Amino acid sequence: MFAESALNVRNKRVQNLFRILFLMMTVLLIIPVVIILATLIAKGGSIISIDFLFTDPTNGMTAGGIFPALLGTVWIVAVALLASVPLGVAAAIYLNEYAGDNWFTRIIQLAIINLAGVPSIVHALFGVGAFVIFFGFGTSILAASLTLAIMTLPVVIVSTRESLRAVPQAFREACWNMGATRWQTIRRVVLPNAVSGILTGVILEVSRTTGETAPIMFTGAAFFLPFLPQGVFDQTMALSLHLFVVATQVPGVPDNLAFGVALVLIAMVLLMNSISIAFRMYLRGKKKW
Amino acid sequence: MNATAKAISEPVAEFAIRTSKLNLWYGTFQALFDVDLNICNGMITSLIGPSGCGKSTLLRSVNRINERLGYVRIEGNIEVMDKNIYDPDVELVQVRKQIGMVFQRPNPLPISIRDNILFGHRIHNKGDKSSKSDQNEIVESALKQVLLLDKVKDRLNQRGTELSLEEQQKLCIARLLPVKPSVLLMDEPCSALDPKGTAAVEELIWELRGEYTILIVTHNMAQARRASEECIFMLMGKVVEHQATEDLFVTPEQKETADYIEGRYG
Numbered sequence A: 001m002f003a004e005s006a007l008n009v010r011n012k013r014v015q016n017l018f019r020i021l022f023l024m025m026t027v028l029l030i031i032p033v034v035i036i037l038a039t040l041i042a043k044g045g046s047i048i049s050i051d052f053l054f055t056d057p058t059n060g061m062t063a064g065g066i067f068p069a070l071l072g073t074v075w076i077v078a079v080a081l082l083a084s085v086p087l088g089v090a091a092a093i094y095l096n097e098y099a100g101d102n103w104f105t106r107i108i109q110l111a112i113i114n115l116a117g118v119p120s121i122v123h124a125l126f127g128v129g130a131f132v133i134f135f136g137f138g139t140s141i142l143a144a145s146l147t148l149a150i151m152t153l154p155v156v157i158v159s160t161r162e163s164l165r166a167v168p169q170a171f172r173e174a175c176w177n178m179g180a181t182r183w184q185t186i187r188r189v190v191l192p193n194a195v196s197g198i199l200t201g202v203i204l205e206v207s208r209t210t211g212e213t214a215p216i217m218f219t220g221a222a223f224f225l226p227f228l229p230q231g232v233f234d235q236t237m238a239l240s241l242h243l244f245v246v247a248t249q250v251p252g253v254p255d256n257l258a259f260g261v262a263l264v265l266i267a268m269v270l271l272m273n274s275i276s277i278a279f280r281m282y283l284r285g286k287k288k289w
Numbered sequence B: 001m002n003a004t005a006k007a008i009s010e011p012v013a014e015f016a017i018r019t020s021k022l023n024l025w026y027g028t029f030q031a032l033f034d035v036d037l038n039i040c041n042g043m044i045t046s047l048i049g050p051s052g053c054g055k056s057t058l059l060r061s062v063n064r065i066n067e068r069l070g071y072v073r074i075e076g077n078i079e080v081m082d083k084n085i086y087d088p089d090v091e092l093v094q095v096r097k098q099i100g101m102v103f104q105r106p107n108p109l110p111i112s113i114r115d116n117i118l119f120g121h122r123i124h125n126k127g128d129k130s131s132k133s134d135q136n137e138i139v140e141s142a143l144k145q146v147l148l149l150d151k152v153k154d155r156l157n158q159r160g161t162e163l164s165l166e167e168q169q170k171l172c173i174a175r176l177l178p179v180k181p182s183v184l185l186m187d188e189p190c191s192a193l194d195p196k197g198t199a200a201v202e203e204l205i206w207e208l209r210g211e212y213t214i215l216i217v218t219h220n221m222a223q224a225r226r227a228s229e230e231c232i233f234m235l236m237g238k239v240v241e242h243q244a245t246e247d248l249f250v251t252p253e254q255k256e257t258a259d260y261i262e263g264r265y266g
Ligand SMILES: Nc1ncnc2c1ncn2[C@@H]1O[C@H](COP(=O)(O)OP(=O)(O)OP(=O)(O)O)[C@@H](O)[C@H]1O
Pocket: B026, B029, B031, B049, B050, B051, B052, B053, B054, B055, B056, B057, B058, B069
């Protein structure tokens, strides 16, 4: 009665076929990552050293280190975060916790989605028009960071909303029914339970911001600067642009230097992503409901 | 209907909740029809009736959570402790403080047992820096009242969400008590619990009578009979009968009530 029928056999074969197919697709997915990393390490790994990270470029950028670019990237990313995180989180809290579902919020949603779809070169030109010229910040860290901030704002808003939405409605109801105001509910219950997700989103934003080139090359990043930035109104070098420059614009750059810069950039991004994933797993393990 | 004995010196409302000509609409759908009720102060009153008859709706209008839905319209009066809670000068936060609510699914907050109990207290006593020992006392007395103290007193820092369902529901009742509400509304508080948990929570509710006015919705006829002093039978948004529980079950005045308690409505 329980013996295998011909149909069972056929179903099983089809089922195996699809399993293998999907597995292969998945493997395909990681091949480029592996190849990129392997190439970078093979060709650029030899140059990586403490000195490389912490000295200035020399000989018209064909030798020496990458310190000004590294520092510049940290500057740009930090200022961009300072601008976009408070704004994005506040907007997400408003949309998720206060706003009802009406035409106003729907228009805002639409705007956010569209903002996410704008190509980065368009953001760059907007940044030039708005921050460099109109607000008179000149080509500076501030202008570059604000441009990046606007570009990554949708990411922050969407990821923050997701984490707010993941907080069970029952918690809010419990608070409201004890007479807590919306704000008390948000501060004491919603935010503490959403903060892990919000931070994960922020770290992902950092990793995205780190690698962007187009939005900063017209607004604040310079090809080469003989000095380090002293404040947000200075220009700066940046890692992503530096890579572009040494790889394509300067003759006579040794291969391992260009690949070394790329390796550092990728390492920073991967590090951020890993931190974000580890952090999420850690907090998910702690959470219980 | 005699109210429980009351102290002569302080005038206490005879009825904790009075509704008159209460009508409620969800959009165009009318869910309550001319509900007139007088709920005795300090008693346990149960609310029974077939599914969809408006029990939850009635309960939820007594602490004004229905109005969170934009499309709800209410006509008529609901007085709690002789004050119409729909008057314009009524502060919603005070209503919620006076009238606690317990839900079908226990919903403790994902914070420690201790913080769960102090939550309401902290919200309603901003700036009042009560000392650690005061707070301990509040936590202890609330837990004692819900018969939970012995079970959890050694793990007050454990999350409320990690308790068993029965304990969670008790905790949800306990956290209402520190702000000294006069009315507790309970919407099928035992229906997510096993029989043992149900018995335990019922026992607790019975312990609280006298001190609080309790209005409890239940599907469980035996529970209504065991654990309430008065009983209201509703049908299709109307109150059919309101009597002392014993009388309602033994000698119902209305035919519909008799049919329902004999199980003819399901
Ligand atoms: N939010 C709502 N929007 C629209 N109609 C609703 C809403 N809540 C309840 N109703 C309707 O109002 C009527 C009464 O519902 P209510 O939840 O008060 O019934 P109930 O007696 O509590 O039922 P149950 O025993 O199943 O919990 C039902 O017909 C229901 O469909």
